[in-house]
Amino acid sequence: MKDNRFGPAPGDGAVAGQGELWTRDGFNGTCSMVLRPHYAPAYLSAHGPHAPRHFQLDKLAMSHGDDALAMPVPVASSRKGVQLSAALQDQEAPIVVRNVEADELHFVHRGEVRFETDCGVLDAQAGDFVCIPRSVAYRTTPQGGPAWRFIVESPSPLRLNPQTPSGMINFARDVHYARVEPQQDDHAPTEVTLVLKAEDGPTVFRLAQDPLRAVAHVYGNVPVWKVNLANVQVGTYLPHGGPPFQFITSDDGEIMIYTLCARTTQRPPIHVNADFDEVILYHAGPGAWGDVSEPGTVSWVPKGVIHQGPSEDVPQGYQAWLLETRPTLRLTPVALEASALLDTREYGIHPSELAMQR
Ligand SMILES: [Fe+2]
Incomplete structure (x- = not known):
């Protein structure tokens, strides 16, 4: 042509x-x-x-000012709840977030991020899509330097649904799920801030324990997964x-x-x-x-x-x-x-x- x-x-x-x-x-x-x-x-x-x-992501004004919650910065929104955000993070998030309105798809553009979630831990690298469904709580921690994420929020559930039923994604090899990691029982109780993210703003709970600590996953499918664009x-x-x-x-x-x-x-x-x-x-x-x-x-x-x-x-x-x-x-x-x-x-x-x- x-x-x-x-x-x-x-x-x-x-x-x-x-x-x-x-x-x-x-x-x-x-x-x-x-x-x-x-x-x-x-x-x-x-x-x-x-x-x-x-x-360009690195041209965005990412300063949070006095926002102690350090939530991602919205870059686009719609009247139907679909929202896009960007996050630049260089240290452990001070909060645990549970989005009660939408599934979140986090694309790690740069760096590495540890996702601690309600149903286990998932370590993500650049190029990974990480899906955190509605009402699954999580905390993000960059590993070894600053990390950029680009986040898609969807009120309707998101799922891996490749156009060709086989060949496009090797599910057995390339789709990874959060896993509960063994934890020490002598972990000292610490106060944790849990933010429920809703359409009309955050609601902040103070907890005397870390809500993400778990002993084992014992039933059902783990809903938190990742796959790399490559x-x-x-x-x-x-x-x-x-x-x-x-x-x-x-x-x-x-x-x-x-x-x-x-x-x-x-x-x-x-x-x-x-x-x-x-x-x-x-x-x-x-x-x-x-x-x-x-x-x-x-x-x-x-x-x-x-x-x-x-x-x-x-x-x-x-x-x-x-x-x-x-x-x-x-x-x-x-x-x-x-x-x-x-x-x-x-x-x-x-x-x-x-x-x-x-
Ligand atoms: Fe087009």
Whole structure:
């Protein structure tokens, strides 16, 4: 396919039109394509809450000020409870958290994090997704240096649900569950703060014991699990490629998560996602994904915004993932402050903002 990043060249009379694809239900519903004489993702400027933007995690103002609870910093929210947050942590969290509204999916972008939970301990490395379902309490402790997490909250249960029933994830090898660790009985009682996180704010309990201490797990399935992005196989339909493959979904269909790591495929079509906002986290190189080469770059294209996106066929390789969320997101002031308008062709900074920066 011709690289139409900049649209038809002057005098290129052979270009009859460029397809613009409208799709329902992510990549799974009805669709319609129209040929246009112009390159549709190009725009001169955009103002308002529904404009595509991107930001880098390490550009966020993560200062907690006098917030002793040191909760993650929300970067995007919706009216239906789906929320995105970022956390930069360099020491043990001073609190135990139990989210009573949502499942939490913690993506460890950088560093290593120990998750002590109601049902055992899980040590996570960079690239791991850690799922902590609703009302499971946990405490996080970075191991050996600062750690970044990017957190997706879903009111509907999240589960590993790979698009292909076998081959995409080796469940026996690569999915790990929290385990209760033997503990010393002579552990001195210490006061612990437990925060129940609800829609209208935190409720703080003071406890005379650590609520996470356990003797054994004796019944049922352990609901806390992890899988690493690098161990989720990419999929493609040769020779053309097709959409990326999803591997985590919410039970209500409001959230889908895909691997967007490098793969053999054609560049995405120019398209309008009718029903889902798209959030992409570029986790690691070495290859660049279009104009994105900084690990920790988060791109957000709200539903209904025409975009194409870079080629995923990058021989040097890179790691990224895509969140599709049916609830419309809005960036928080912290994220807006760190963000720039997004060029929906190659996902760099939009030329109108580059012009202002000069
Ligand atoms: Fe898209």
